Structure formats: structure tokens, C-alpha cells
Amino acid sequence: MKKISGNQYIKKKGNILYLDGIEMAHISKYSDTPIMIFLEARIRDNIRNFKNLIEKEFKKASIFYSFKANYLYEICEIIKSEGIGAELISLSELNLAHRLKFPPNKILAGGPYLDKKFIEQSIINEIEEIVVYSISDINRINSIAKKYNKIQNLCLRINSQKYDSRLGMNLFKHELNQIRLYNERCKNIQFTTILSHYSTQMNNINQFTKNAELLTEAFKKLQNSGVKIKNINFGGGFPEAAIMPQSQLKLIFSKIHNILKDQGIEYEEIYFEPGRFLVGDAGIFIAEIIKKTEDRWIFLNIGNNICPKFSKSSFRFYNASKIDQSHKYKTSIAGIIPTDQDVLAKNYFFNDNIEVGDKVLITNAGAYTLTFSNRFPYELPSIFLINEDTIHKIFDPRKDHDFSLKLFPA
Numbered sequence: 001m002k003k004i005s006g007n008q009y010i011k012k013k014g015n016i017l018y019l020d021g022i023e024m025a026h027i028s029k030y031s032d033t034p035i036m037i038f039l040e041a042r043i044r045d046n047i048r049n050f051k052n053l054i055e056k057e058f059k060k061a062s063i064f065y066s067f068k069a070n071y072l073y074e075i076c077e078i079i080k081s082e083g084i085g086a087e088l089i090s091l092s093e094l095n096l097a098h099r100l101k102f103p104p105n106k107i108l109a110g111g112p113y114l115d116k117k118f119i120e121q122s123i124i125n126e127i128e129e130i131v132v133y134s135i136s137d138i139n140r141i142n143s144i145a146k147k148y149n150k151i152q153n154l155c156l157r158i159n160s161q162k163y164d165s166r167l168g169m170n171l172f173k174h175e176l177n178q179i180r181l182y183n184e185r186c187k188n189i190q191f192t193t194i195l196s197h198y199s200t201q202m203n204n205i206n207q208f209t210k211n212a213e214l215l216t217e218a219f220k221k222l223q224n225s226g227v228k229i230k231n232i233n234f235g236g237g238f239p240e241a242a243i244m245p246q247s248q249l250k251l252i253f254s255k256i257h258n259i260l261k262d263q264g265i266e267y268e269e270i271y272f273e274p275g276r277f278l279v280g281d282a283g284i285f286i287a288e289i290i291k292k293t294e295d296r297w298i299f300l301n302i303g304n305n306i307c308p309k310f311s312k313s314s315f316r317f318y319n320a321s322k323i324d325q326s327h328k329y330k331t332s333i334a335g336i337i338p339t340d341q342d343v344l345a346k347n348y349f350f351n352d353n354i355e356v357g358d359k360v361l362i363t364n365a366g367a368y369t370l371t372f373s374n375r376f377p378y379e380l381p382s383i384f385l386i387n388e389d390t391i392h393k394i395f396d397p398r399k400d401h402d403f404s405l406k407l408f409p410a
């Protein structure tokens with residue numbers, strides 16, 4: 001059998017396409033298109049590969065899955081069962097993590113907008129760290145921690161220094177002074193970690209190197225100001241596992257390790273917060289061709305409403321009904337939203353003989369697609385989870401209505 005899209009759980013034999021142990025043609029029987037499918041074994045493989053590599057390179061390392069990449073209950077449940085922590089940005093995500101019984105010491109929570117309830121719940125539940133993006137939040141957290149008689153670990157998010165980046169602290173002199181003062185005076189917080197999440201879809205090793213240099217510089221600046229940091233958090237930003245070969249990942253970790261060593265940084269633990277790498281290539285869409293034109297435009301019954309460009313995914317398109325044919329004919333693919341702007345791909349290599357009704361497989365769709373999906377008035381797709389030769393529906397738009405996190409109250 002031949003792998004499709006660099007993913008060993010998507011294979012073809014002649015004109016038959018298999019998703020793990022299940023023939024794609026069988027799946028179409030369960031539901032009309034468009035449908036979304038997640039491959040459990042792929043998520044588990046991605047986690048284990050990432051984990052193995054960091055454990056080989058670093059003395060002490062932890063992974064915190066970035067829930068925003070995909071916060072479906074069943075997906076986060078798989079991740080939890082592999083012993084991975086959670087990186088959260090909202091109270092709804094925190095409620096979901098509680099329902100899934102993530103241990104508090106495996107939860108990092110924070111972001112640019114820390115509302116009082118989110119801080120309160122994080123503190124009451126004794127989560128490992130709150131991540132602060134602006135200095136003004138430090139005092140707020142200290143006051144709330146004092147009220148509940150707790151000492152809260154804090155992680156400082158450092159600005160990536162890329163052009164136009166507004167997230168995180170720059171550690172200018174006055175900011176360092178302020179942090180030092182808080183460190184001395186605020187008895188209900190302690191600074192334990194620094195974080196820099198550099199970018200998304202980082203294919204170039206230099207981006208990881210830059211991030212490591214930025215973090216070592218921040219570590220030293222804080223140390224020289226009397227603020228001793230224990231842990232270093234590199235954030236996420238890895239591409240889909242199918243896009244980044246293991247050898248490249250290994251090289252990245254070894255480079256990071258060497259930079260920290262060469263700079264004499266004495267840290268206790270290193271953290272990573274991958275989102276896309278763990279789930280991106282485990283998610284696929286099956287859509288259908290609803291129209292074609294003379295000049296090789298095809299129109300699918302799915303579009304940027306649920307398969308958004310904003311997700312920055314490495315989408316790949318295949319004619320699943322003619323999977324044995326060579327895909328070498330330039331074709332443009334339009335989505336279902338009635339605007340000329342809903343283009344999924346232009347001049348994409350597709351098969352020659354295209355027919356209305358053909359099924360189209362879209363791979364690498366597991367991360368940020370649902371997160372950035374919008375409420376354009378089309379029905380949401382059914383979502384299935386496949387594991388070996390079992391399949392079950394984890395989302396039915398007719399019954400479940402919405403996959404929004406509002407479904408997970410405290």
C-alpha cells in the first residue's frame with residue numbers, strides 16, 4: 001500500500017483509499033459529505049515521537065498541548081491519556097481541562113486577556129503556572145492569590161522581537177525594574193518560567209535558533225536584575241508532523257540544547273507547547289465536487305467557513321474517487337461560500353478526469369480549522385474518530401448543534 005500525504009494512516013491500494021483500517025468508501029455510507037475525520041493512532045504517534053526526541057535531548061522536559069489548536073473533547077482526551085499537559089488561554093478551556101481531569105500541575109494557563117474569573121479559577125485550582133503577557137497583570141494576580149491565601153507560579157511571556165509583534169514583554173530597563181520590585185514585594189506570586197512562542201509553521205531551523213537566543217538573553221537579563229528563572233518554555237510553532245521529518249525535529253532539539261549549554265544557562269526544566277504538530281495531520285476532510293468549469297476550476301461543498309486559510313494549515317487535496325490516477329494537472333479549487341474570494345487552492349496538481357460527485361480528500365486539516373471556522377449559514381460537518389478498524393461519530397450537527405466550548409460549563 002502506498003502512503004498518501006506522508007501519512008502512514010492514509011493509504012491507497014489501487015483505487016481504494018484506506019483511513020487507518022477503514023475503507024473510505026465505507027465511511028461515506030455513514031454520512032453525507034462534507035465530513036471530518038480524526039485518526040487517533042496518528043495523534044498518538046505524533047505525541048510519542050515528539051516525546052521520545054525531547055526526552056533523549058533534555059534532562060527534564062515537559063509537553064503542554066495547546067488546546068486552541070483543537071479543543072474537541074475526544075481529541076483532548078486522547079492527548080491527556082498520553083500523559084501530556086495542557087496549555088490554555090481561556091476559562092472555557094480550563095473547564096474542559098478539569099472535566100478531562102488534567103492534573104493541575106500539568107496545566108499552564110494565560111494569555112493577553114486575563115479576566116478575573118480565569119485568574120481566580122486558575123489560582124483556586126492550583127494550576128502549575130499562569131502565563132502573563134503584560135506587567136500590569138502581575139499585581140492583579142498577586143492580589144487574587146493573596147485573597148485565596150495561595151502562592152502562584154508565574155511565567156513571563158517575552159516579546160519575540162519580530163517586526164510588529166505586540167505580544168509579551170520587551171524587558172526594557174523600566175520593565176526589568178518593575179519585575180524586580182514585584183519579585184521582592186509580592187509575596188503571593190513567584191516567577192518560575194519564561195516563554196517565547198516565536199511563530200507558526202516554523203519550517204526553518206533558524207526560527208527556532210532565534211527563539212532560543214531570545215530566551216537565553218531574557219533569562220540572563222532577569223538573572224542580572226535579581227530574578228532567578230527556573231524553567232524555559234519554547235512555545236509551539238512546529239508544522240504538521242507529516243511536513244516536518246523526524247530528523248529535522250531532532251536537529252532542532254539538539255540545536256536548542258546546544259545554545260542553552262553554550263550560553264551557560266542553568267535551567268531546571270524545558271517546556272514545549274505544540275498544538276499543530278500533535279493534531280494537524282491527524283485531521284482530514286472528505287468533501288465532494290459540486291461543479292466544474294472548462295478552465296479547470298472545481299467547486300467543493302466545503303469552503304473557508306470550515307476549512308479556513310486563517311488556520312495556516314498545509315492543506316493537500318486529492319481526488320479520492322480517482323486516487324489511482326496521477327495528480328499532475330493544474331486545477332483551481334473554489335469553496336462553497338458565495339464569493340469569489342473563497343478559493344481553497346490555485347493551480348493545484350490534481351487528476352485529469354474530474355467529475356461532479358467525485359469525493360475530495362483534504363489532508364492536514366486537524367489544527368485550527370474548527371477553531372477559526374465561522375458561522376456562515378451552512379450545516380457543520382459530522383465529525384468521526386477512527387482507530388484501527390473502528391469508527392465513531394464524535395460530533396453530529398443535527399444533535400450536538402455546535403462544538404463550541406460553551407458546552408463545557410464549570
Ligand SMILES: Cc1ncc(COP(=O)(O)O)c(C=O)c1O
Binds near residue numbers: 236237
Ligand atoms: C503561547 C503559544 N503556545 C503554543 C501555541 C501553539 O502553536 P502551534 O499550534 O503552532 O504549535 C501558540 C499558538 O499560537 C501560542 O501562542
